[in-house]
Amino acid sequence: xxxxxxxxxxxxxxxxxxxxxxxxxxxxxxxxxxxxxxxxxxxxxxxxxxxxxxxxxxxxxxxxxxxxxxxxxxxxxxxxxxxxxxxxxxxxxxxxxxxxxxxxxxxxxxxxxxxxxxxxxxxxxxxxxxxxxxxxxxxxxxxxxxxxxxxxxxxxxxxxxxxxxxxxxxxxxxxxxxxxxxxxxxxxxxxxxxxxxxxxxxxxxxxxxxxxxxxxxx
Amino acid sequence: xxxxxxxxxxxxxxxxxxxxxxxxxxxxxxxxxxxxxxxxxxxxxxxxxxxxxxxxxxxxxxxxxxxxxxxxxxxxxxxxxxxxxxxxxxxxxxxxxxxxxxxxxxxxxxxxxxxxxxxxxxxxxxxxxxxxxxxxxxxxxxxxxxxxxxxxxxxxxxxxxxxxxxxxxxxxxxxxxxxxxxxxxxxxxxxxxxxxxxxxxxxxxxxxxxx
Numbered sequence: 395x396x397x398x399x400x401x402x403x404x405x406x407x408x409x410x411x412x413x414x415x416x417x418x419x420x421x422x423x424x425x426x427x428x429x430x431x432x433x434x435x436x437x438x439x440x441x442x443x444x445x446x447x448x449x450x451x452x453x454x455x456x457x458x459x460x461x462x463x464x465x466x467x468x469x470x471x472x473x474x475x476x477x478x479x480x481x482x483x484x485x486x487x488x489x490x491x492x493x494x495x496x497x498x499x500x501x502x503x504x505x506x507x508x509x510x511x512x513x514x515x516x517x518x519x520x521x522x523x524x525x526x527x528x529x530x531x532x533x534x535x536x537x538x539x540x541x542x543x544x545x546x547x548x549x550x551x552x553x554x555x556x557x558x559x560x561x562x563x564x565x566x567x568x569x570x571x572x573x574x575x576x577x578x579x580x581x582x583x584x585x586x587x588x589x590x591x592x593x594x595x596x597x598x599x600x601x602x603x604x605x606x607x608x609x610x611x612x
Numbered sequence: 613x614x615x616x617x618x619x620x621x622x623x624x625x626x627x628x629x630x631x632x633x634x635x636x637x638x639x640x641x642x643x644x645x646x647x648x649x650x651x652x653x654x655x656x657x658x659x660x661x662x663x664x665x666x667x668x669x670x671x672x673x674x675x676x677x678x679x680x681x682x683x684x685x686x687x688x689x690x691x692x693x694x695x696x697x698x699x700x701x702x703x704x705x706x707x708x709x710x711x712x713x714x715x716x717x718x719x720x721x722x723x724x725x726x727x728x729x730x731x732x733x734x735x736x737x738x739x740x741x742x743x744x745x746x747x748x749x750x751x752x753x754x755x756x757x758x759x760x761x762x763x764x765x766x767x768x769x770x771x772x773x774x775x776x777x778x779x780x781x782x783x784x785x786x787x788x789x790x791x792x793x794x795x796x797x798x799x800x801x802x803x804x805x806x807x808x809x810x811x812x813x814x815x816x817x818x819x820x821x822x823x
Binding site for chain 2: 419420421422445446468469470471472473477478481482488490492493494495496497498501512513514515516517518519520550560561562563564565566567568569570597
């Protein structure tokens with residue numbers, strides 16, 4: 395099954411009111427060209443799930459500057475004052491999730507689990523509105539799964555089956571996001587022939603991946 | 613000023629021994645990395661254990677960066693991983709310590725370091741770190757601008773964690789957080805007990821072995 399697609403085939407998939415999940419961390423390892431494509435698509439009222447809000451003119455920040463994003467679920471937005479401004483002005487909704495919790499919520503969404511019990515945030519604003527569950531005398535917060543209609547992933551290498559390898563610290567949220575989208579689109583730095591990746595080096599098995607793009611214009 | 617920060621960073625670095633795995637926050641905590649012994653492993657929450665100092669100009673790699681997007685180097689034996697694994701290390705008790713800055717710390721070891729009024733930043737990994745690391749060391753200047761107390765009876769800003777801080781290191785002293793309260797363990801050279809008491813907004817228990 396060949397999952398390699400062109401830019402125009404991906405462009406058709408973006409529409410108003412969708413939830414997008416994005417790999418990357420502080421503008422590193424983000425699927426930057428796919429995000430550019432979302433900007434180009436003009437899709438409005440987007441809910442975005444991402445570790446951070448990027449810089450105002452980079453990655454996720456571009457969807458905030460273009461006012462396409464109406465909601466962001468993230469752990470850190472300090473690099474993007476425009477996001478803070480949009481929230482203070484009531485133009486955008488922000489849900490903060492501690493970083494490790496965010497990672498587990500995405501993993502939960504991708505692995506078909508109903509939630510995860512985490513201590514992080516106990517006694518802080520993070521526990522507001524959440525169910526507390528006691529296990530063996532210890533309190534935990536029940537943190538709920540996150541999924542998205544489309545997940546955008548950046549990989550170092552991909553084959554036509556969607557098998558992925560990440561590189562260095564660009565891995566970050568990408569393997570988690572790659573499990574949690576109904577449609578998972580990969581922007582790959584390099585497309586390699588099927589069989590070129592050793593089965594033991596594959597970080598994300600192709601079964602999770604819907605489409606692979608080489609990052610090139612038509 | 614830089615001198616004060618360097619002094620604090622050097623002091624904290626001295627707590628760690630080869631084999632320890634430590635996560636450093638931004639500001640003074642980052643400077644701790646300049647003074648640690650060889651063999652102390654540094655963890656960065658975006659997914660790496662075993663990073664070293666900034667690379668020489670021209671040797672930067674976009675595949676080797678820190679939580680603040682800054683360029684890093686890696687020691688032989690360094691390992692990269694995804695964000696879930698990174699926080700498995702944090703939450704699972706595999707970090708010897710985290711070193712963080714603070715806006716406020718109080719007598720019960722509560723910490724406020726992620727949110728101040730009117731600024732929207734987010735907690736990043738700070739809440740996970742304070743709940744997961746075995747030692748939570750606060751490295752900061754003793755007071756805020758204008759001499760405002762940072763070590764308090766009770767934090768007023770939104771908390772990062774409850775009862776999580778184990779040690780506070782400032783340019784003036786070292787304070788251990790215990791079940792009984794804040795124990796003043798060590799005064800810096802040339803600093804008097806009176807000065808520390810005056811600049812601290814919390815009750816201090818003076819250790820019998822105060823140095």
